[in-house]
Amino acid sequence: MSAPFQTTEGRTRAPIERIGATVLNDLVQSIVAGELSSGDVMPPESVLSTQFGVSRTVIRESMKRLQEKGMVTVAQGRGTHVNPSTSWNVLDPLVLSTMIGNDSTLGVLDDLSIVRGALEAEMAASAASAAGPDDHARLRDSLAAMSERIDDSAGFREADVRFHIAVMELSDNTLAENIARVLIAHAVGSNRYTGVDPEHAFEITLGEHERIIEAIETGDVEAARSAMSAHILGSWERRRLPSERRK
Structure with a gap:
């Protein structure tokens, strides 16, 4: 230095x-x-x-x-x-964080959630087709860690991210995982992306994660894909701050 x-x-x-x-x-x-x-x-x-x-x-x-x-x-x-x-490299950390910081209509975060939802849905589907008993146990442990921190907002969010990363790693899709990690890393630090959680938001999240795990445990590829997409898009819509939506 x-x-x-x-x-x-x-x-x-x-x-x-x-x-x-x-x-x-x-x-x-x-x-x-x-x-x-x-x-x-x-x-x-x-x-x-x-x-x-x-x-x-x-x-x-x-x-x-x-x-x-x-x-x-x-x-x-x-x-x-x-x-x-x-033409911008929107996955560049400085470019992405600056775009989020100037996202007055939340349009960038809307798009980010759509892209993230699509990527993680496919990774959840891949995990459902490939994960074994040890992998299922890892996801259960991640869910338990979230449940233990339900009264600790920061701790719950950290455990939430670890759950999503666990699913990504089980997918064995390195490219999708790297892109999703960048999106998550630069979104979670934004107050606009964190938004305002509705009542019982963490309980809702736990239920949605449970459905994702059940689909992966049973090897139901389509259910895993659908559950992950619904969770990410639904979670964003629940906490999205009021704003002037793009036309």
Whole structure:
């Protein structure tokens, strides 16, 4: 880890990595928030360097990172253009967390729940076709851990995530698991995604998890798929905050 270095006046200055991260965060925020729109030409390096009070090297590196995230296209002699959101790497942690943070209509979280539901439904179906007695016992243990923490909101949510991860691992679908883990990791930290739980929400969740386990234990692929999809989409709909829904 780089240590802060001293200026000639003896003041401590943040390391270059931290300065660059701050600039990158601000640029991603500007693009996601629409301050810089698709097709816009980014200001030249000299302007951004003055605006942020950093060297052109920092700006150049930040542009490289934006391009890696699919947010801009750097064209020699024609400047740097902002890309449409369809080109962004939405599984990039910074891009996804910024999109969620700016999700005033909850449209991003609606889409996230749909994608997560589809992925985890397929993984639950795969688990139903492949899981054995030891795997079933693992799921039962995960459910018991949730039940023991029903009066502890944070503990219950942590145990809930562990249950879902257990199902993912039993599916042996590494690609789907990796994508779902990214979606979960950056959604659960958002107050918008946590929303407001209705009365007896945790009891409802336990019942839905029970149905998922029963389907996996009996090897009922379609029931496992349906139960997981209904749980994820239903849970999101129950706790979804009131908002202006997208048209």
